[in-house]
Structure formats: C-alpha cells, structure tokens
Amino acid sequence: xxxxxxxxxxxxxxxxxxxxxxxxxxxxxxxxxxxxxxxxxxxxxxxxxxxxxxxxxxxxxxxxxxxxxxxxxxxxxxxxxxxxxxxxxxxxxxxxxxxxxxxxxxxxxxxxxxxxxxxxxxxxxxxxxxxxxxxxxxxxxxxxxxxxxxxxxxxxxxxxxxxxxxxxxxxxxxxxxxxxxxxxxxxxxxxxxxxxxxxxxxxxxxxxxxxxxxxxxxxxxxxxxxxxxxxxxxxxxxxxxxxxxxxxxxxxxxxxxxxxxxxx
Numbered sequence: 001x002x003x004x005x006x007x008x009x010x011x012x013x014x015x016x017x018x019x020x021x022x023x024x025x026x027x028x029x030x031x032x033x034x035x036x037x038x039x040x041x042x043x044x045x046x047x048x049x050x051x052x053x054x055x056x057x058x059x060x061x062x063x064x065x066x067x068x069x070x071x072x073x074x075x076x077x078x079x080x081x082x083x084x085x086x087x088x089x090x091x092x093x094x095x096x097x098x099x100x101x102x103x104x105x106x107x108x109x110x111x112x113x114x115x116x117x118x119x120x121x122x123x124x125x126x127x128x129x130x131x132x133x134x135x136x137x138x139x140x141x142x143x144x145x146x147x148x149x150x151x152x153x154x155x156x157x158x159x160x161x162x163x164x165x166x167x168x169x170x171x172x173x174x175x176x177x178x179x180x181x182x183x184x185x186x187x188x189x190x191x192x193x194x195x196x197x198x199x200x201x202x203x204x205x206x207x208x209x210x211x212x213x214x215x216x217x218x219x220x221x222x223x224x225x226x227x228x229x230x231x232x233x234x235x236x237x238x239x240x241x242x243x244x245x246x247x248x249x250x251x252x253x254x255x256x257x258x259x260x261x262x263x264x
Contacts (some may be wrong), residue, residue: 011048014040018048019069022058023135028068086220087119089253093222093246094121100242103226108145108208110219113161113168114138115146125226141181142172144196144208145221151188152210152218158185175199193240198228205231209243212251222247 021029021037029037034045049067052058056072090107097105102125108115117136140150140161150158162181166173169181176199188194196206208223222243231239 014038014044015048015052018045018052018067019057019073020137022067023069023073024137025133025135026068027064028059028061028066030064030066034067089250090119090220090222091121093250094119097121097222097224097242097246098123101224101239103224103230103239106145106223106225108221108223110140110149110221111137113140115140115143115149115221117145123226125230138200139169139172141185142169142176143200143223144194144206144225145223146208147181147184147188147194147196148208148210148221148223149218151185151194152212172200191240192244195231195236195240197231203228207231207236207239207243209240209247211247211254214255220250222250 017038018034021034031042031046031049034040034049035042038045040048049058049060053060053067053070056070059068059070060066061068086107086109094105094107097103098121101123103123105121105123106117107119108117114137117134120134138146140146140153150161161168162178165178165181169176180199184194184196192209194206194208196208198205200206204225205228206223206225208221210218211220211222213219224239224243
C-alpha cells in the first residue's frame with residue numbers, strides 16, 4: 001500500500017485556502033488577488049472558484065468582481081456555532097470593554113499559525129480604527145491579539161516561528177522585524193498584555209490579552225483598537241488591566257471554574 005499523500009488532499013488544501021482568502025473581509029477578494037495570494041495559476045483558481053460557487057460555498061459579486069463567502073458557509077457556521085458557544089462566553093466581556101473604554105473590542109481565535117477575528121463590539125468613541133473586523137487574519141506575532149497569544153506559547157513554538165519569520169510574517173515582516181517581535185513578546189510576558197504601536201497601520205494602535213484553554217495554552221485573545229492618541233502610555237496600564245480581567249474571566253469559564261462576578 002502506498003504511503004504517499006491521500007489522493008485529493010492537495011485539492012482540499014487549495015480549496016480551503018481560497019475559502020480563507022474570500023473570508024478575509026465582507027467584501028471578498030478579486031480573482032487577481034486570489035491568484036496572487038494563493039500562488040496558484042489563474043486557470044486553476046478560476047476553476048476552483050467556479051466549482052465552489054456552484055456548491056453555494058462562494059458567491060461572485062458582479063458589481064465588484066470579487067468572490068465572497070456564499071450562503072452554504074452561513075448555514076455551516078450556524079450549525080458549528082452550537083458546538084462552539086464562544087460568543088456566549090466572549091460577548092459580555094466585549095461589551096464591558098467597549099463600554100468602559102470607548103474603544104472597539106474584539107475576540108480572536110488561534111488557527112494554526114494565525115489569529116482570526118471572530119467577534120467585534122464597537123465603542124462609543126467616534127474616531128475608530130478599521131484595521132480589524134470579523135474574518136481578518138494575521139500571522140501570530142503580528143497585531144495585538146497575535147502578540148498576546150504568541151508571547152505565552154511554549155519556547156519551542158516561538159523559536160520555530162521566529163526561525164522562519166520572513167515567510168511567516170509575509171507582507172508584515174518589514175515593520176515586524178524579528179528584533180521588534182522579540183521585544184514585543186518579552187514586554188507582553190512581563191506586563192501580561194500586548195501593545196501594538198501602529199505596526200500594522202500607522203496611527204492605529206491596539207492592545208491585547210490572551211485567553212487560555214483548559215490545558216493552559218493561549219488559544220484566544222481579547223483586544224482593543226483605536227487611534228494612537230487614545231493609547232498613550234498613561235492609559236495603557238488601565239486598558240491592560242481591563243483586558244486581563246476579562247481574559248481571566250473567560251479562561252476561568254472555559255476551564256469550568258467559577259468566574260465570580262463580572263470585573264469592576
């Protein structure tokens with residue numbers, strides 16, 4: 001019997017990659033963008049996209065030419081949500097963070113070597129940063145959520161990511177150099193929360209705190225984003241404390257412990 005790859009596994013990987021690209025934003029992605037990001041040939045990408053659209057997994061927007069997630073994805077997500085009731089756990093904390101700070105609050109999950117934003121709660125402050133929204137993916141170590149998670153990974157995992165950093169960080173590598181990332185990780189470990197000083201987009205700052213699973217591994221993160229003036233050093237300790245309190249509360253709930261009363 002052959003010990004080679006399962007037949008069709010490569011196709012599955014390509015399809016999954018295209019679905020992730022389409023899901024990066026609500027507006028989807030163009031065919032040219034899909035080709036560029038996937039590294040596949042244009043005919044291959046077009047063939048796969050057309051097949052996914054025929055199954056309802058993707059839609060083609062004739063106005064923009066972009067490929068977006070289709071109705072079947074919504075149905076699948078609705079079913080999956082019943083098995084992963086993270087919104088029930090995270091949404092109350094996001095609302096408290098948004099109300100207490102005025103900033104936009106987010107809940108992200110680790111998926112392999114990336115973070116994916118799952119939930120958003122808008123703050124009351126009228127000027128906002130629009131870098132992060134549901135479905136946006138960042139490499140671990142990039143942006144506040146990814147930094148908060150990576151800082152508390154085992155040293156072997158951090159070393160592996162840093163050892164192949166340019167390929168891992170991709171287009172974010174210019175501002176997220178290995179030296180900058182190592183410094184951010186060390187600061188996060190010391191403070192308990194991360195600070196992203198406009199490294200993804202100039203003037204757009206963020207802070208994050210890791211949420212831990214039952215085994216004590218960082219699997220999710222809470223974060224706040226906004227304009228630089230709202231994240232000055234004098235306010236960082238206050239925001240960091242609020243983030244850590246809510247992150248600890250969710251971690252306790254996930255572990256089956258008594259979260260007690262909501263943090264004040």
